[in-house]
Amino acid sequence: MKKFAVCVALALLAGSAAAREWHTVRIGVDASYPPFESKAPNGEIVGFDVDLTKALCARMNVKCVWVQSDLDGIIGALKARKFDAIVSSLSVTDQRRQQIDYSDKMFDAPARMIAKTGSPLLPTAASLRGKHVGVEQGSTQEAYAKAYWAPKGVDVVSYQNQDQVYQDLMSGRLDATLQDEVQADFGFLKTARGKGFAWAGPAVEDPKTIGDGTAIGLSKQNPELRAIFNAALAAIHEDGTFDRIAKQYFDFDIYKGK
Numbered sequence: 001m002k003k004f005a006v007c008v009a010l011a012l013l014a015g016s017a018a019a020r021e022w023h024t025v026r027i028g029v030d031a032s033y034p035p036f037e038s039k040a041p042n043g044e045i046v047g048f049d050v051d052l053t054k055a056l057c058a059r060m061n062v063k064c065v066w067v068q069s070d071l072d073g074i075i076g077a078l079k080a081r082k083f084d085a086i087v088s089s090l091s092v093t094d095q096r097r098q099q100i101d102y103s104d105k106m107f108d109a110p111a112r113m114i115a116k117t118g119s120p121l122l123p124t125a126a127s128l129r130g131k132h133v134g135v136e137q138g139s140t141q142e143a144y145a146k147a148y149w150a151p152k153g154v155d156v157v158s159y160q161n162q163d164q165v166y167q168d169l170m171s172g173r174l175d176a177t178l179q180d181e182v183q184a185d186f187g188f189l190k191t192a193r194g195k196g197f198a199w200a201g202p203a204v205e206d207p208k209t210i211g212d213g214t215a216i217g218l219s220k221q222n223p224e225l226r227a228i229f230n231a232a233l234a235a236i237h238e239d240g241t242f243d244r245i246a247k248q249y250f251d252f253d254i255y256k257g258k
Contacts, residue, residue, distance in 0.1 A: 022225060024063045026083035027053060028217075030071040032161035033180070034187035035249050036089045048249045052106070053087045055241050059232035070160055072138035075099055078219060085225065086217030089180060091140040093211035103216035103229045107246075107254045111141050111210050112181040114169065114189065115200035121176050122201040125152035131175040132157055134165040141178040144209040166193060176200055182254065 029049070031039045037047040045066050057064035067083040074086055078100060091109050092102050113123040113133075121127050128149055135142040137158045145156040157174065159165045166188055168174045177184075181203055188194045204210060218226050236242045246254055 022060070022062050022084075022228065024065060025057065025060070025085060025225070026065050026067050028067050028069045028074050028077055028083040028086045029088045030074060030161065031066075031068055032163050033089050033183050036183060037087070038187070048245065049087050049089060049106075051245045051248070052236075052242070055236050055245065056229060056232040059235050060228050070138070071136055072160065074138065075217065078217060081219070084219070084222065085229070088217075089183065089214050090217045091211035092213055092215050093140060093143070093207075093209065095143070095209075096211075096217070101218045101220045101223070101226055103218060103226055104233050105213045105255070106215050106233075107213060108256055109211070109214045110181040110203040110205070111144065111178060112184060112203045113176050113178045113200045114184055114197050115176040117196055117198040119176070119198075119200055123178065123204050124201075125149045125154055127201075128176065129153040131155065132173065134159060134168055134174040134177040136160075136162045136165055136179065139179070140210045141180070141204075144204060144206055145178055147209055148206075162187070169197070178204065182250070186249070 029037050029045060031037050031045045033047075035047050036049045037045060040046045045068075053064060069077050069082070071088065074088060074090075075096065077083065078086055086100075089109060090096075092105070113121070115121045121131065125148060130153060132155045133145055133149065134157050135145050137160055142156070142158055145154070150156045157168070159168070162179060162183070165174070165177050165179065169177050170193060189197060189199075216229050218229070242255065
């Protein structure tokens, strides 16, 4: 398998003088989104995305180095070449495609709202009018809330990271929060912090702002890196590595693109 992904990439890019061989890939990550990416007590970055990326890097025969970044500035940092790729539960949207390229799909990422248990609030502008709803800066949930709720009287409050969103929800400064459904379930509701809170209404869907699943964010200047990531993604699906890693975290199918 040595050089496998690089060879595939070069075949896909036959005739391109821009193709290069990669030895080290710097990965940008906002490590505040368990179970996808977060910091362990020892400072190590861990999670589902992290384990997937380790498997991909092994397939690509490259060394992957994590570079921490807040989600709000992560695309700008990629464009500024502070790292080579983004692996951070990054939703795929048309607006982001104008700035960056994407790998093939990583996994599904529905959005859902949380409020106090028994709250009558629903994820609609009419229900949330005059209420305070927290979102993470730079997230697709922020884009959705600002596009559809804020113009109709909902106070959409943006935070630097997801932990700050939950902290203000628990303190009572927020009436509700909107975030990735899987992250919220495993990273908040099923933890001690989530006691007294529950889902408020159904999942929110909007291809324009929420997007269609997540993928690896890549510079438009590095098509060869996209090619080798896609080759590695195909390989870990084919040999069962993706499913094996997913089952360590989830009891449902997080990837419906099969």
